[in-house]
Amino acid sequence: MSRSSFGHSSGQYSVIPSSSIEKFRRQSGTSSRVSSAKNARMDVLTHLSVNRASMTIWRLQGTRCHCIEANHHGFFHEGCCYIVLKVFKDRTASLHYWFGSDSQEDERELMHGLAHDIDVAIDRAEIFTREFQGHESHCFIKHFPEGIVYIEGRPRASISVCREYLKRMYVVSGRKYPIASCAEPSAKALDPTKSVILDGFPRIYVWTGEQSSYISRIKAIQVAKRIRNCERNGITHIVVIDANDSERCKPFLKKLQNGRDTELPNVSITGKMAPISIQGTETREGETAILHRVNGDRVLYDMPFIAKKPLRQRFLTQTESYLLGIGAHHPMYVWVGHAASVVEVGNSLSRAKTFSEYLGNSDRQSLCRLLEGYETMEFKSAFCDWREKVARNRKPSRSCSPNTLAVHSRCDLQSLDKESQLVPPEYDKMGSTEVWKVKNCGLQPLSWDEQGIFVNSDCYVITQTCRSSGDVRNTIFYWQGSKSERQDQDTAYNLALSMDYAFDYKSVIIRVLDGKEPLEFMNVIHNTMIVYDKDIMAPPSDLQLYAVTECQTECMRVLQVKPSSTSLTSSAAFVLLSPADCFLWYGEKSGGIEREYAKHMLGYLCPEKQFSYSIVMEGKEQASFWDVLGGKQDYATTVEKNKLKKRAPRLLHYSVSVSGSSLFEDIHEFEQEDISDEDIVVMDTFDEVFVWCGRTKDVDQRKGVAQIAKDYIASDVAGRDDIDVLVNFVSQGAEPRSFTMHFKAWSTEGYGGKAAYDLVRKRLRQENAKINVDVELVDRTYETKPHYPYKVLTSKLVSEGIKIDHKQHHLSNEDFEEATGRTREQFYLYPVWKQEQMLRSARLDPKIGLVGMSQFHSLSVIPPLHLNVLRLS
Template identity: 25%
Template sequence: MSSVDPMFKSLPKNSTFFTIWRIEKMQIVQFPKDQYGTFYTGDSYIVVVASDNTEKPNCFMKSKKAVGALDIHIHFWLGAQTSQDEAGVAAYKTVELDDHLGGSPVQHREVQGFESQRFLSYFPKGIRIQNGGVVSGFKHVEDTMTPRMFHIKGKRRPIVKELPNVSWSLMNDGDVFVIDARTVVFVWCGRHANHVEKLQGAVTAQQLKAEHGEGTIVIVEDGQEKHLGSPEKEYLNHLLPLEDKVVKNHRDMSGDELAEKQHCADIKLYRCSDEVGTLRVTEVKTGPLEQKDLLSQDSYIVDNAEAGIWVWVGKKASHKERTEAMRNAQGFIKKKGYPHCTQVARVIEGGEPMGFKCLFRVWHDSEHPALPGKTHSAHKIAKTVQTKFDASTLHSNPALSAQMQVVDDGTGKREVFRVRNLNLVSVELRDHGKFFSNGCYVIVYIYDSGTKEDCIVYYWLGQNASTDDKRTAALKARELDDRFNGQSVLVRLVQGKETPHFMTIFSGQMIVFEAADEGINGGGAVTNGNGVAADHGGGVYNFPRVYLLRVHGTTQHNTTAVQVPCTAASLNSGDVFLLSGGGGVVYVWAGRKSTGDEREMAKKIATGSGMEMVLVSEGQEKQEFWNAIGGRLDYTSEKQMQEDSGTRAARLFHLCDRVGRLAPREVVDFDQCDLVEDEVMLLDAWHSIFLWIGKDVGKELAKLANHAAEDYLQDDPSCRDLGTPVIWVKQGLEPPNFTGFFTSWDSEFWKTLPTYESIKNEIEDSNQTLLAMQQQAALYRNSRSEVEKFTFDALNVKNPDQLPTCVDPANKELYLNDEEFLRIFSMAYEEFEGLPKWKKLDLKKKVGLF
């Protein structure tokens, strides 16, 4: 760019900041800080935020020197009635600002009513959208008495939208509406509105009252209008004639949640190029996407349909591709026939946010590939346990618990049951940790959390188990949870996807055998001579005497042994195997590329077998070993590489009910306050999925939550494993491996939150105080002729302490004599007294006696 807008030059360098500009007369103008969060439908805005991850970015943040690299996001917000010219200036200036900031910021296009969750997260008190604008034929709503009606939507950060007029026809029985008549603010609560939205409506009314500097708040419950006091009912009837009351049914509304589109599973990648001077968009592939699909010399469009469009610009892409990326994306949306409100973001190679990375099956931030089977640690990132640590510190260090996904050292009390004939039968203690791949198990684990005993109910599903057994395991696990009065954490595990803590409770000696050879019911001898009988209370199962186990893991938190075909072809130079030939000897065969920790864990499992242990190093096998395994055969000498998906920060989603299915809506930069008591939340920790159930969640919503994780994994465009562990957590019973994903956690948090009832009481008390003040003011008005008079200059002071001691600061006009009053107000006091209260207040503000 040849020149930079002076406004952009004022941004602090190497510092955090939050700034809003509005487009006025085709120029960008600084928007007043005291109006941050208010947007006008006829305007366009640019919002830029730079944070260093030491605090949650928001409109109240103060600029400070950055600690580390800055994460910069630029949003241009377009009001529903903004002009094309204003919108064009906002888009153009965003590109100019991006260039000024080095080209690294993420750009976002925001459309009124369809703002991104990141944008909304900047405004903790919510946003207010008011009618009007500075140009295009609109004028801002002046400070007049004209009543206004606002629609309140949202639980965490409400969106307060001004409606065209005050009318029953714009209302429905599922939401909250605020009618602002200045002297009186009505809060009308639909009969199906939830208590959180009612709370937000009451808070909004308090904010409006504070802005006006006066007024009374009246809360009206749907259906109770005629039971209001006489003055309130009369005023409400003037604004909303009660005989005309007809409101829409909330079920007929296409609310925010219903209007959202399902997360697109068939994500597509398009390559953009201007090699011949004209933009060409070519489809590259349909998902799943890989990071290697993106080439630095090009730019790409990631098409997630109505869930959002991303433009990725490579480091070596042309300047034209970089500057026109957003315009190209908007053209793409139009060509595809997507709604104009489809969210668009542009990212630069190397500066991709997590929301973009998670669209790819594999993503590595480092240029150096991660080591096999290992992941990097980072703030709010879960990883597979690879190292030893002190488990006794987990409850005092929940961040470590979350990172390691372990809640204690595994030495608590446990009960193990296997599903048999649609019931649970107890497994003997000596066989704890031994599983069959065609079976399903339920494990109850009780441990000391430091202040009380906590309980986890696991249900484990073998990969070859029947559908009936899987259903029974899930059902019985929930019945056990009920037996503990719903005070347990419920965890679903699929074979091969066990959590670190589950492996810990079996001390790293978990064994999975192939399908069980079931013997006679009720116990007794086994007749096939090829197994050892184990009485599980409901029958006899045969653990094989001849088997080969592949041992994978380095600590008790990540080790399992899984049966593989008993043949030399199953061996691998990178692993350790246990071989039982049926003769009372177990061989520990160590591949030359295996590690010492892997060999130690294999020896620990072998010791638990009760047989004589013989160590065998690859290349030094004796004939007895080859005889036991069935003879020599070729096998691979390469270590089996476990795919590493890269570091994945935890993500939190609010699950909204969309016609019998819970749909995810991401919460950006989440913290504990984003967990709302009447909602189901999904925390995606990548290796595990947590479902948080608020205490006020209804039965129907709780029932839908049972399938929410499966639906989420199924819809994830990065093709997630449907066997990912699922953990159900109830409000107030959160384990440390959940709370550790939050920057701070207060177990008393929900007890300190204001409730709708408490705010209601506060409003009623305030109204009573206001009434007393009005009565006192009336006494002053009635005695105007008796009070001492002062000059205008003596009364025109901002600090009440500087007024004469006998002057009431709320009624300074009473202390002017008739001549002075006429000169200041251009009317006699009697005429002034006959004006509406709001008009008198306006006049007092204008002359400086407010």
């Protein structure tokens, strides 16, 4: 989508022209906010650029917007509002405005209008969101891979607030993208399921809870490094303390505020994770997709209901805007078609806010506007038939994935060739195969001549062992007949788990449903199978009808069906056997391989009639043929389309909430290091689901993975049915290529578990050895600078000899202590952001005064309007 799609300019400029500034000046709002809105707009527009890949962040301070330095990106004050503009290499833009939990309402309104002004100036951002502290969407937090740190208060806090804490503790949450929240240093704030960071110079302490995952511990260390580099100029040691290390925990507790707490909380009770169980797992209620069309701002009249799950992509038209609500715990999405009017685009977030309030959602819910063609993964996952539009006018060809099979369907051979590339290499070479039938809660082995023959009232377990270059790979299939009992299905699953245990958890377990056999399964049983129906199984002397279809490339499936003309379909070949006659009926849409295989099957089903049969073509049947079937009736003549299509993979981390319900957390832009040996994760390609289990899980926990897969599919907002999805159970160290191929890189040592955590700690100790914390921290520049009285430095008329960026260097030691309340030695013990905060409180802020002049001199073009607003504080 070009940037001129909505009727605006191309947006290729570095500085906004004065005409645009005059336009925003006229739109500055009420008279009470004219001055602040004008100043903030001019501060932002001065640094606005979309002609190169970059990220720019502005913070509102008083009546001015300050551009944040790159090394402070990711640090957000709880009492402020921010705007984040991310421009990518392809010149697409992602725009966000963020509200701190303690920010003021008038500042929020100002930033709301300012963000929309930027959206107009850059000719509409492809992704535009409103964010609130603690409720950020993935669209926002993905711009900060090193983590987000919340800083208490406001940048211009009073001196008393600046002096309050010398130490600061952060509670770290989040798995892929960590978020550190400020907390008062106290042992009561220690959570056994999380990690905390205590900034106590000259060391930064990272305390890890006993029940916290190793991945979250690594992320906490990552945030601590960022605090060290940005707030301590890289001169501090990072000490990691595990909760079960009593020797290090005792001195750590003494470093907390006032030393009031002397012992850890009871971690064995507080915050303990519920065990994984197949009983009582419930998905989060109310998580359903609802789609509304937007015609105006009135909820009841201008936002009509379109549909609820399952949603289909055709509901979205290019000339309209739509609201998508997935639930109160997800962003409210506004989708805008590429041919929608400019008004529809500009008012989209305001309408989303109105609609969210109407639904009773929290006012802190994220709001996200998406332009057509730039939908997020979460948005697309709400639609049951979403397909990427590579070319608008190109008719998509039919495709078939390994599990979307049916007797009454045929697959496009070209699409099947593409799907066959996904077959793991271990299935290319046949290994040893064994087949068992579930009987009386046990397994009955089948002889070689019985393999490939199934009855839809039974369950079967099939194992395959392949050896390649000394590596042994085991695959366990358990096939569930469409008319089998639930007890037999559970028995087949439990027996498959027992086999996996016997293989030392070095196997892949795949659930195979009757009529949904994947290509891997067909390869194991020599690409052919016969399925008898228990309700119509009859002696050879009775009437029988069999459907022959090519379910995969050169994979044949023979199904016994009811001997009636209603069972025929134009896409298959049929074998009709009666005591007196034998017919081969070819549907007009059946292929040559199906017709030839029907002849071959006749030799197996009824050898005595192998050379005495009649071929009947569809549309040219004799009366005798219909008489055998009991008369001609209507039958299916069209090919049923496959329900599910393969999509880009999603990785979700499974956990259990305090109430015992199943929770699935998306791991965006996943890598192998995002899974560890203590995790259970779900890999979802829409037509196929993998449940991956770490090696530390015991037998009882592994028994629950089948219920986990069922809970996940049931909670899907796209409305998929469990019987339409191929389910695989994968153990750590035995991953098939169909699983590992979705990762950028895969290695046997690439997991993010305890080994990775120990490696990070080892590297941290090496870094500490190179850092000298006893180095002189006090900036001695003040000894070579002329000294001035405090009143001179804070006056509006600044002498030429004063260095504006470092006014504190022109104070004597006595005046410095009186102004800041600390000696220079004590002052430099604070982190950088706290030092800047104290300088602002003392009116010595380097950004106050003529700092704006230095910024304007660095610009190649200065709009004339800006020259009128340059002033001293």
